[in-house]
Amino acid sequence: MLTGCALICVWPTAGAQSARLEPLPAPATVKPALAKLGWHLFFEPRLSGDGSRSCASCHLPSRAYGGDSDLSRGYNGTEYFRNAPGLMSVRLKTRLMWDGRLDGADLPTAVRDMVTEAHFMNADGRLIQERIRQIPELLALWRDAFGAQSQPYGPQIFVAIGEFLKTLDGGETMVDRALRGDRTALPSQAREGMALFSGKGQCVRCHSGALGTDGKAYRLGVPENPAIADEPLRMITLLRHHATMGVPNYMAERKDLGSYVVSKQAADRGRFVTPALRGLTHTGPYMHNGLFATLEEVVAFHDQGGGPGSELRPLGLSVRERAALVAFLRAWSAPLQVAVEPPAYDYWSAGVAR
Ligand code: HEC
Ligand code: HEC
Numbered sequence: 001m002l003t004g005c006a007l008i009c010v011w012p013t014a015g016a017q018s019a020r021l022e023p024l025p026a027p028a029t030v031k032p033a034l035a036k037l038g039w040h041l042f043f044e045p046r047l048s049g050d051g052s053r054s055c056a057s058c059h060l061p062s063r064a065y066g067g068d069s070d071l072s073r074g075y076n077g078t079e080y081f082r083n084a085p086g087l088m089s090v091r092l093k094t095r096l097m098w099d100g101r102l103d104g105a106d107l108p109t110a111v112r113d114m115v116t117e118a119h120f121m122n123a124d125g126r127l128i129q130e131r132i133r134q135i136p137e138l139l140a141l142w143r144d145a146f147g148a149q150s151q152p153y154g155p156q157i158f159v160a161i162g163e164f165l166k167t168l169d170g171g172e173t174m175v176d177r178a179l180r181g182d183r184t185a186l187p188s189q190a191r192e193g194m195a196l197f198s199g200k201g202q203c204v205r206c207h208s209g210a211l212g213t214d215g216k217a218y219r220l221g222v223p224e225n226p227a228i229a230d231e232p233l234r235m236i237t238l239l240r241h242h243a244t245m246g247v248p249n250y251m252a253e254r255k256d257l258g259s260y261v262v263s264k265q266a267a268d269r270g271r272f273v274t275p276a277l278r279g280l281t282h283t284g285p286y287m288h289n290g291l292f293a294t295l296e297e298v299v300a301f302h303d304q305g306g307g308p309g310s311e312l313r314p315l316g317l318s319v320r321e322r323a324a325l326v327a328f329l330r331a332w333s334a335p336l337q338v339a340v341e342p343p344a345y346d347y348w349s350a351g352v353a354r
Contacts, residue, residue, distance in 0.1 A: 019208040023179040028166040033145040038164025043342040046131050049122035058084045064279030064338050070290025078119040079233040083290035086283035091166040094215035098288040099259045100273040107162035119237050125154020174331040193328025212277030217259040219270045221307030225289035281333035295326045
């Protein structure tokens with residue numbers, strides 16, 4: 001319980017007293033030819049079963065690699081039931097996906113799931129390795145990365161895209177400069193927000209480190225997005241996810257169970273992994289189900305102590321304090337260099353066969 005909480009509150013879990021924000025670490029060391037191949041593949045629609053979408057269809061560069069709608073679209077004939085997260089500095093995450101079902105140290109497995117799951121890209125390693133073999137430009141990039149005699153091979157496709165993902169850092173923001181000790185880096189309102197973030201707002205208990213996430217899951221009681229119950233295609237994708245993850249009696253579980261599907265522990269029902277806070281200006285709408293359109297709504301929701309079953313407590317922030325927190329959150333996107341362009345040539349207009 002958070003009782004007797006004055007200006008600075010201490011979260012009653014192990015290690016939390018040391019929770020703090022950190023500036024962006026040095027860029028990842030990547031193999032340039034491999035990352036270049038991954039960049040091309042990220043924008044390549046022929047990595048999906050019917051050639052209709054690429055990674056960039058759902059992770060838009062102009063949106064810090066997040067989606068452009070509250071709930072992500074799905075592969076043709078499906079719809080998804082969660083918001084597509086931004087991918088800035090995704091290399092630093094310890095857990096991946098809103099429910100934390102994948103290990104952050106293993107980006108290729110996340111890429112594989114994106115390519116092969118029926119509701120994302122519905123392709124198959126053997127199919128796409130064959131396609132790459134037949135596209136001269138991609139085959140040339142492949143051989144630059146893997147050697148002159150090499151042949152495209154499914155698992156290495158996922159490794160190449162994972163290598164590209166490691167390059168998505170966005171550079172140093174105002175917040176990074178402030179965290180490195182530059183007292184003039186932040187305008188005064190954002191500076192006030194930064195103090196509230198670690199003080200009265202208690203945000204840093206969960207939003208810590210270089211990304212603003214501790215990689216753990218909490219229940220904030222975010223209301224259901226009504227589109228999931230209203231649209232059968234979203235509901236059956238949710239039920240299929242529950243079935244795939246081995247949830248008992250899954251046909252009766254018609255709400256997003258969050259991390260429960262991973263641990264099967266009752267306490268994890270409705271818990272979602274603390275999201276990273278870099279690039280937020282571009283990645284809205286927010287929360288696992290895209291329910292809040294603005295950062296003002298998100299901060300007000302935290303301030304009121306969340307929704308039913310929430311693990312937050314009301315904060316009693318003033319209007320001014322809420323605005324300062326929003327200014328601080330925005331400073332984490334200022335400036336953010338997200339414009340990684342798609343590869344310059346266009347296979348489609350060049351008339352290369354699919
Ligand atoms: C049809 C839309 C769609 C496509 C296409 C898609 N993604 Fe995703 N991606 C999502 C959604 C939605 C999530 C969150 C899923 C969840 O939490 O259940 C996600 C999650 C991720 C994550 C984990 C991010 C995090 O912060 O946990 C990574 C990494 C990722 N995608 C990379 C890719 C790559 C690489 C491709 C192409 C091979 C791709 N995605 C294609 C919608 C898509
Ligand atoms: C108990 C842990 C915890 C604390 C404390 C906390 N948050 Fe969160 N925050 C979360 C979780 C978990 C989510 C995602 C919830 C969901 O989608 O169901 C979230 C979501 C957010 C988002 C939306 C990000 C996105 O990409 O959708 C923002 C912004 C945010 N929090 C800011 C704050 C601020 C500002 C504070 C302090 C006033 C704060 N948080 C305190 C755990 C926490």
